[in-house]
Amino acid sequence: xxxxxxxxxxxxxxxxxxxxxxxxxxxxxxxxxxxxxxxxxxxxxxxxxxxxxxxxxxxxxxxxxxxxxxxxxxxxxxxxxxxxxxxxxxxxxxxxxxxxxxxxxxxxxxxxxxxxxxxxxxxxxxxxxxxxxxxxxxxxxxxxxxxxxxxxxxxxxxxxxxxxxxxxxxxxxxxxxxxxxxxxxxxxxxxxxxxxxxxxxxxxxxxxxxxxxxxxxxxxxxxxxxxxxxxxxxxxxxxxxxxxxxxxxxxxxxxxxxxxxxxxxxxxxxxxxxxxxxxxxxxxxxxxxxxxxxxxxxxxxxxxxxxxxxxxxxxxxxxxxxxxxxxxxxxxxxxxxxxxxxxxxxxxxxxxxxxxxxxxxxxxxxxxxxxxxxxxxxxxxxxxxxxxxxxxxxxxxxxxxxxxxxxxxxxxxxxxxxxxxxxxxxxxxxxxxxxxxxxxxxxxxxxxxxxxxxxxxxxxxxxxxxxxxxxxxxxxxxxxxxxxxxxxxxxxxxxxxxxxxxxxxxxxxxxxxxxxxxxxxxxxxxxxxxxxxxxxxxxxxxxxxxxxxxxxxxxxxxxxxxxxxxxxxxxxxxxxxxxxxxxxxxxxxxxxxxxxxxxxxxxxxxxx
Amino acid sequence: xxxxxxxxxxxxxxxxxxxxxxxxxxxxxxxxxxxxxxxxxxxxxxxxxxxxxxxxxxxxxxxxxxxxxxxxxxxxxxxxxxxxxxxxxxxxxxxxxxxxxxxxxxxxxxxxxxxxxxxxxxxxxxxxxxxxxxxxxxxxxxxxxxxxxxxxxxxxxxxxxxxxxxxxxxxxxxxxxxxxxxxxxxxxxxxxxxxxxxxxxxxxxxxxxxxxxxxxxx
Numbered sequence: 141x142x143x144x145x146x147x148x149x150x151x152x153x154x155x156x157x158x159x160x161x162x163x164x165x166x167x168x169x170x171x172x173x174x175x176x177x178x179x180x181x182x183x184x185x186x187x188x189x190x191x192x193x194x195x196x197x198x199x200x201x202x203x204x205x206x207x208x209x210x211x212x213x214x215x216x217x218x219x220x221x222x223x224x225x226x227x228x229x230x231x232x233x234x235x236x237x238x239x240x241x242x243x244x245x246x247x248x249x250x251x252x253x254x255x256x257x258x259x260x261x262x263x264x265x266x267x268x269x270x271x272x273x274x275x276x277x278x279x280x281x282x283x284x285x286x287x288x289x290x291x292x293x294x295x296x297x298x299x300x301x302x303x304x305x306x307x308x309x310x311x312x313x314x315x316x317x318x319x320x321x322x323x324x325x326x327x328x329x330x331x332x333x334x335x336x337x338x339x340x341x342x343x344x345x346x347x348x349x350x351x352x353x354x355x356x357x358x359x360x361x362x363x364x365x366x367x368x369x370x371x372x373x374x375x376x377x378x379x380x381x382x383x384x385x386x387x388x389x390x391x392x393x394x395x396x397x398x399x400x401x402x403x404x405x406x407x408x409x410x411x412x413x414x415x416x417x418x419x420x421x422x423x424x425x426x427x428x429x430x431x432x433x434x435x436x437x438x439x440x441x442x443x444x445x446x447x448x449x450x451x452x453x454x455x456x457x458x459x460x461x462x463x464x465x466x467x468x469x470x471x472x473x474x475x476x477x478x479x480x481x482x483x484x485x486x487x488x489x490x491x492x493x494x495x496x497x498x499x500x501x502x503x504x505x506x507x508x509x510x511x512x513x514x515x516x517x518x519x520x521x522x523x524x525x526x527x528x529x530x531x532x533x534x535x536x537x538x539x540x541x542x543x544x545x546x547x548x549x550x551x552x553x554x555x556x557x558x559x560x561x562x563x564x565x566x567x568x569x570x571x572x573x574x575x576x577x578x579x580x581x582x583x584x585x586x587x588x589x590x591x592x593x594x595x596x597x598x599x600x601x602x603x604x605x606x607x608x609x610x611x612x613x614x615x616x617x618x619x620x621x622x623x624x625x626x627x628x629x630x631x632x633x634x635x636x637x638x639x640x641x642x643x644x645x646x647x648x649x650x651x652x653x654x655x656x657x658x659x660x661x662x663x664x665x666x667x668x669x670x671x672x673x674x675x676x677x678x679x680x681x682x683x684x685x686x687x688x689x690x691x692x693x694x695x696x697x698x699x700x701x702x703x704x705x706x707x708x709x710x711x712x713x714x715x716x717x718x719x720x721x722x723x724x725x726x727x728x729x730x731x732x733x734x735x736x737x738x739x740x741x742x743x744x745x746x747x748x
Numbered sequence: 749x750x751x752x753x754x755x756x757x758x759x760x761x762x763x764x765x766x767x768x769x770x771x772x773x774x775x776x777x778x779x780x781x782x783x784x785x786x787x788x789x790x791x792x793x794x795x796x797x798x799x800x801x802x803x804x805x806x807x808x809x810x811x812x813x814x815x816x817x818x819x820x821x822x823x824x825x826x827x828x829x830x831x832x833x834x835x836x837x838x839x840x841x842x843x844x845x846x847x848x849x850x851x852x853x854x855x856x857x858x859x860x861x862x863x864x865x866x867x868x869x870x871x872x873x874x875x876x877x878x879x880x881x882x883x884x885x886x887x888x889x890x891x892x893x894x895x896x897x898x899x900x901x902x903x904x905x906x907x908x909x910x911x912x913x914x915x916x917x918x919x920x921x922x923x924x925x926x927x928x929x930x931x932x933x934x935x936x937x938x939x940x941x942x943x944x945x946x947x948x949x950x951x952x953x954x955x956x957x958x959x960x961x962x963x964x965x966x
Contacts, residue, residue, distance in 0.1 A: 596855075597855070600855045604853075607836050613878060613881070616881065616917075618917065618918040618919065619917050619919075621919055622917060623876060623878055623919070625877075626874065626877055629874060630860040633863070634863075641920060641921070641924060643920075645918075
């Protein structure tokens with residue numbers, strides 16, 4: 141983007157100097173002038189005064205609009221005289237011009253009434269047929285009607301042979317007119333684009349100001365290029381001023397907005413000066429518009445300069461390339477406007493190019509680049525923010541995961557601790573107390589060896605049952621009951637009873653804890669052991685029944701039985717009841733002497 | 749009545765002595781060898797094996813499971829019983845997979861040991877309900893028998909095998925199971941032997957799968 145801007149600037153500055161190399165047959169720059177409103181060439185005895193061109197009437201003949209004649213002699217060789225050529229003037233510099241060669245009219249300008257000519261001053265060309273030329277001395281006479289106040293007058297006249305004059309004309313036309321046209325077309329497009337963007341994004345006023353500036357400039361440039369639209373004479377001065385005002389004031393505001401600078405006093409001054417200029421233009425006659433243009437040129441140059449200073453001072457800390465681009469464009473704008481002001485004041489060559497109007501596309505380009513840069517920086521910032529946000533989310537997710545892992549670990553630790561506690565309690569109540577009791581019996585010498593062996597065996601059985609309770613049975617009651625039978629197998633078979641296993645298909649209770657499993661197994665084990673050891677039974681039956689929401693496990697025998705009331709609440713029976721209560725159920729023991737014993741465990745199914 | 753020859757692998761001297769005396773006390777049993785370590789056992793059982801081998805799982809040098817695997821491969825007719833304190837699921841299942849046919853509880857009463865050995869000669873020591881259930885879970889019965897792939901015959905249960913295991917897991921004895929299913933106890937034993945074989949094959953294929961997964965076999 142910077143390269144393109146640089147190339148554009150170089151092009152705009154280099155083109156004016158390019159035509160110096162083209163050879164011209166005659167440059168008419170010395171002759172005579174006589175003041176006269178006559179419509180045909182003046183005779184030799186008219187009050188001719190010597191004059192040299194270019195002749196800027198603002199400097200040489202100030203005052204009201206007037207008419208006069210120039211007489212410019214030149215010599216031609218016979219070959220030169222026999223070739224057709226053209227008359228070329230770098231600037232269409234007067235309200236009315238008529239060209240005569242050797243007394244014959246060859247052409248003139250199409251008029252200078254259009255206000256656009258004030259800002260872009262196209263060159264002028266007229267064909268010269270060879271018929272009018274003669275070898276030796278020739279005389280060109282030019283009638284000029286001009287307004288001195290508008291810096292009208294006559295430039296040098298170049299007589300070119302063949303296409304030489306046209307080449308000069310085309311070069312100058314390309315710079316002064318065609319480039320202007322192209323820039324205004326570009327301004328029109330970018331203005332429309334900015335307007336479209338602004339409609340989508342109303343909050344961005346820089347887009348609005350950009351659109352206004354570009355469109356106003358394109359509109360100001362458009363009609364003057366095509367002379368089609370010629371406004372009425374009385375409004376030409378105010379219109380010319382209003383056209384400049386319409387693009388220049390928004391442009392200055394736009395520069396402030398882009399720089400992020402609020403400067404209400406400056407803006408107020410801008411509008412005040414602009415309106416004052418408009419009023420001035422309105423009240424002055426067409427011939428007096430020179431004052432308005434002076435007013436405009438000076439105040440605008442001052443405004444540009446002030447803007448440049450304000451911009452540089454306000455952007456001291458954050459100077460990105462976009463800033464330098466805008467500052468560069470403004471410096472060029474100041475230089476171009478200063479150049480045209482100098483021309484206006486008559487300080488530099490009368491034939492100089494008019495350059496000021498190039499500053500608008502330059503500044504618009506710089507501002508457009510700034511807006512685009514800002515846009516992409518905003519996009520990049522959003523992207524960065526998104527990436528950062530994603531990073532933070534990921535970090536949070538990791539934290540949550542880590543926390544979750546910690547919680548799980550704590551949960552596991554808690555479960556382990558609970559399990560350890562349970563096993564400790566089991567050891568304490570079951571194996572521990574059995575071994576302590578046994579140790580007591582052995583120490584006191586009361587226990588006989590077979591008794592010790594039996595009780596040790598029971599303790600081991602107890603331990604195995606505790607180990608079994610740790611196996612994953614998924615609350616399968618059939619497996620849990622079956623396991624008791626399996627552990628009791630040797631005892632059952634060596635007791636010689638007829639054993640009946642009437643266990644139906646039982647529901648699974650997955651929530652059954654190892655503790656509950658062990659409790660159920662101990663109850664059944666104890667009931668079975670009693671029946672096998674003490675009942676002297678011939679038949680022992682284990683049966684189950686699911687009754688609605690409760691499960692019944694029965695152990696019955698046909699042994700000797702006992703007197704329910706006569707039996708002191710022994711350890712065995714009482715511990716059965718306690719365990720059943722721990723399970724949320726109960727144990728019913730029915731027995732009478734000689735009628736066997738019936739132990740029934742009832743468990744609620746829903747509770748587990 | 750033919751005498752059953754028994755060999756014993758047990759590192760604890762007292763336990764070994766107690767088991768030995770229990771075996772000697774039975775006229776139908778003959779103790780032919782005693783080994784205190786796994787390596788001794790492997791050397792002694794390489795060429796010939798007794799009818800019944802009792803192996804402790806916790807040997808000082810090599811695992812009793814290895815001894816069981818070694819003997820099961822070389823002498824398929826030898827019935828192997830591992831000696832365990834608890835007869836807990838993990839150990840017994842591993843023993844069954846290694847080729848054992850049952851287990852003997854350490855600390856059993858003397859006549860129980862003879863009883864267990866007799867059981868295994870009759871077709872296998874009783875499977876505990878917990879282990880039967882575990883075997884059922886491991887060797888799934890396919891939902892649709894006709895969809896069964898040929899190689900699954902080796903490792904999955906037939907419907908009848910599943911029924912037998914189910915009955916055992918509910919606490920029924922072999923005799924009761926046979927009666928419920930309308931077959932003889934001998935048939936139950938035959939089925940169980942087949943189940944044990946499948947369990948061993950299953951553990952091997954699982955080992956192969958595991959090894960190839962770890963990149964040990966290609």
